[in-house]
Amino acid sequence: MTTDTETDVFEEHRPVLMGVAYRMLGRVADAEDVVQEAWLRWSGAERADVREPRAYLVRITTRLAIDRLRQVKARNEAYVGPWLPEPYLTDFEDTVPDAAERAVLADSVSLAVMVVLESLSPLERAVFVLREAFGYPYADIAAMLDRGEAAVRQLAGRARKHVDERRPRYEVDPVRRRELTERFLAAAGNGDLEGLLALLAPDVRLVGDSGGKSRAPLRILESADNVGRFLVGVAEKGVPDVSVRFLELNGGIAVLVLSEGKPDSVFQVDVYEGRIQSVYITRNPDKLRSLAAL
Template sequence: MTTETATDLFEAHRPVLLGVAYRMLGRVADAEDVVQEAWLRWSGSDRGDVREPRGYLVRITTRLAIDRLRQIKSRGETYVGPWLPEPYVTDFGDTVPDTAERAVLADSVSLAVLVVMESLSPLERAVFVLREAFGFPYADIAAMLDRGEAAVRQLAGRARKHVEERRPRYEVDPAQRRDLTERFLAAAGEGDLEGLMALLAPDVRLVGDSGGKARAPLRVLDTADKVGRFLVGAAQKGVPDFSVRFLELNGGPAVLVLSGDKPDSVFQLDVADGQVQAVYIVRNPDKLRSLAAG
């Protein structure tokens, strides 16, 4: 296999590798580091016996991501306020033409699911991602992780049960989410509390991630009255020279708020029954760097 062929093969599989690494780590920079390390190992290895490059590369990436997760957990990192994954651009484009497959990939990278996955062990998380998001057979996952197939099936069952019990049930219709997002943004921007209250479910939750580096609630807000009043108050304080952009993040429509040309925050909504069920706000500047670069 020539160097050019090896490079082309790796680049062809890069989106899958990045998708696996991000779902396991919840951080774009960490995922990119893992994929870069996978490239170094791939380019420096004897590839003569590699019959299935995709599986081989996913195996390397998964093991590196597990190592990174274990390092993070062993350091006992603390985080100021609620934690959300770093926003991740997920414009699948023509790479995933199948509607059902797109829905599975979008759901597996949603903020709600990734937050639940944070409580899985590194191995459980790896098995869940490989099986539920990318559909790898149990035998292949077992080979990737050097585990018996029976053990992998047990890990998969435990992880699936954990996620299903704790994940919120939201609709994923992008058109409805986009419509509610636009109406939500208009009401919040105008300080229209009554208009906001009409959009919010009574038990709506607002999760703000600032990492202690920007202004955001340090606890989850959990009623329509609290969420509505917070949003109106935030809108009144305003963002200097602000503008907004709609884009697809974590499998659904989102709003990027810019201050000048610098990302200030990301808003994303989960909706069901025609109402906003959850509001996610990411303001930690460290988590907005990849959007600034883009």
């Protein structure tokens, strides 16, 4: 039987476990399933075998996430249209007092990085998440994954090089991102093509994720003109009884669009040198369920 103390220990570490699982899987529901399975393993574990609860729980969660990731990758191969990670509610200021640590966590969960992580192998992704996001020593990661430390260092170097080469450039200044997001939302909502072109980088990319279940581009749009005209066309069609909310998702400002009180879409942007470099639109209703209760 699990005691109240053991439950408290698990709940204390739940945010870290959820953070690891989400960065590994990119879906809130999958991450929650993994954390729940970790709880079942924890509740049935022999306490004499658990010297450090946090290390034990992170090890179990990581291994479960690796197994789940292999299943998810097969599922994503049949996905309709571009794939984006599920929007993930974050508020690091409430749980992480150190500003530098908050910045690292925010970067590791950003859409730009999460999209790149999809191209890593499950082991590379696990090593990258544990090392770059949570700062685990190589020796600890090796123990968690049952690999030699030299092999883990090689995996880490390969993963870091891959991410650095492919991640888009963007600024993390929250004030600047909020300002440009608000201006972008106003211009897009008003069908103001000139206003949009003033905000969009010439080589801006728009990625829309609908999973074939809502209206969204089935390919990535490129160039300011193409992206701007698409957004103007969306504004002209309109959304019934629309309202918006600003949230912190994936470590940055995002816009939740509600239609008749229900989540319709999420807009997130990457900003660099005063221009919007990427626009991400999530419209797959399965990926908006976790935001319905907000």
